[in-house]
Amino acid sequence: MTKLIDHRGNPIPWPSEQQLQTDESKLGHLKQHFAEHPSSGLTPVRLAAILRDAEQGNLISQCELAEDLEEKDGHIFSELQKRKLAMLNLTGRVAPPRNASEQEKKDAAWVQELLDEMPDFDDLVLDMADGVLKGFSNIELEWQRAGNDWFLGQAHYRPQSWFQLHPDDRNQIVLRDGSAKGAELQSFGWVRHIHRSRSGYPGRNGLARILSWPYLFKNYSVRDLAEFLEIYGLPLRLGKYPSGASDKEKSTLLQAVMSIGHNAGGIIPKGMEIDFQEAAKGAADPFEVMINWCERTQSKAILGGTLTSQADGKSSTNALGNVHNEIRQELRDSDLRQIAGSITRDLIFPLWMLNCKTAGDPRRAPRFVFDTSEPADLAHYSESLPPLVNMGMRIPLDWVHETLQIPTAEKDEEILTSAPTLPGMAPLAALKAQAVADADVVTQYTEQLQRVAQKPVTGMIDQIRDLVETANSLEAIRDGLLALDIPIEQLADAMSQALTVAGLAGRYELLQEAE
Structure with a gap:
């Protein structure tokens, strides 16, 4: 059997198909532990003591207090649910390393298949998101084997109160086994996610430390x-x-x-x-x-703002709400990047090491990424790309597919094509187009001018709408209108074109009458 080593050169035991680390008899006391609910009768002195104990490595009371916050305070529960469930709306994939060879691409695709067979992957992501409140989240993995292939079975969420900080390294989270230093988590046996809301030790990262004080005062x-x-x-x-x-x-x-x-x-x-x-x-x-x-x-503290949660009736506007919603998206993307890093280290890397031919150099391992990009405006690109291509710009086809989020067709896969032109129809279509152009040239120029002026006019209208929504008096609206940044040059160009077209249209009518 191939010998596995970690990045430090230490041997890694192969995963077990039968026994989990928490099933050992010496750790059976963890399953007999019941929460003390420290929020009952909570006082400022008691809260300060709980937070101080967590800094010194005893995480039990702080983690149980975090559970009470989420259970007893409906507002905290609602805001946390918004942040957690936002992560489940985006899909992830296993990506090969940069400048990947054909074999590395095949191995990445094979790891993706093994990951797709894992039951309840969304539940795993949701359990990892529990680290937002408590600072970390540990999920124990159950491995299974079929022939020479190793794959993941169940993923078991373990309460944070089962763990403690190592006394000599407060960045290391270990199992509470009754000893002073605790039991190190087995390699390939856990998804160890430390969620960093701010810098510091895992015992001080969670939002529970920030939310506990307003919870107490409330x-x-x-x-x-x-x-x-x-x-x-x-x-x-x-x-x-x-x-x-x-x-x-x-x-x-x-x-x-x-x-x-x-x-x-x-x-x-x-x-x-x-x-x-x-x-x-x-x-x-x-x-x-x-x-x-x-x-x-x-x-x-949870969502970075208030306007996406509740309206105060005074300062809540559509514009400010959009700004706060963008902040929520930044938090979501940051959460997903951290979760993707933990999945890459504790799920993708083991699957690659145990099953793939290219396994060896950790720098060439595939990685897990969430697609947090927003789809581009298809109509905008369909109008702007053809002129750029005609100018000679070399635009990569893969970039267009990625930007517009349109998948690339596989070999022998049916693709969309333009409708074929029947024999004899092209001359008729050309004659019809010429007739329409001769009969309605003024209308065509008018529609073109409307498109040219639409952008500056729409921008001006949006500014006026935001001003009216935020102003609290007619005087404020008057002063705001004088201070607006109106695109005068663009409107002047549109008016100049309109006058030119009007003159040309008049000449065209005179020529038609003369003929």
Whole structure:
């Protein structure tokens, strides 16, 4: 059997078809671990202690707190779902190395086939995206074999609370096996994804550390709002007891005072009184302001903005919303690049090493990439490319297919062609075209001028529309119109062409009448 070594020259054990690393008897305690739900009774002092423990390598409480954030806060859950599910809308592929040989291309295609046979690949990507909140995500791989081919079976998501940081290297994540240093993750046995929202150790990368503080403040505000709504509008009940009243009489009076607001009735001993003071006054606005601030902060941390999450009714415009949506796309592309790197290292490289003829030099290994490019405007390129080709520009055909996201036809595959011209139809078509040109030349020139002026006019209209949507007064609209960058030169050129065409059209009509 061929001996495998890693990039450091250390031997790599071949994957096992039967046993997973977490199935070992010494790690059975991990499956008996249940979450402590540290968000219950969470205080600033307790939260600071949880975050400090994570920095020192104990990730259990921080990871369980992250799970509570996603379960208990509907806003956090919704925003995280938007960021995670955006990754599933794009497809990925196995790409050969640069300047690949024919054999390297064949090996990349074979790895793609093996990867396509993996069940629930989308679930794997979604599990890896869990690292956005918690900083990392580890998925254990189950290998299977058919003849000489190794392929991937199930991928098992493992809770982050099963892991810890190595005490001598806080960039290394190990299994909690009861020892101080933990158990290193087996090569070819895991997809180890560390998601970098910012620089730092894995224990400090996750968004949970940023979201936990607004989550705490929001909970305080929600609790205070609930208490306010419970007593708002109710009069203050004040019980009075005579001097010398016994403890039992005082207790009876207190019970009557507390229950009379809900029961609308009650009894008290003779000689005691209950006075109703003015109803409690106040407003819920301060609590709502605090809650809204916390949710906006959470949206900014997760999606980079707020206008794609909720509208405040004041500054939300279509233009600003588009800007924030572009920020979301940048986050999506960054997330997918990180996930693709982990898939290349822990899925594609093992499949290539175990199954392909060109396996050997890691620098020539295939890689996994997500297609994050947006399709180009087909109508625009169909108009601009033919003149450029006629000018002599050498435009690669592969670049056109990639830019327009049109797949290249395989050999013997049917392709689109222009409709054939029947014998005898070409002269008739030419005569018809000439007749149309003679009869309607003015209309044709008019349509051409409309196309020339369309772009500057559309740009001017878009500027005016954005100005009207964002302005808060007629004076602001007036000042904004004076400051607009109107394409005067383009409009002047269009008007000049229009006058020229009008003159030529008039001459044409005179010639027609003279004939």
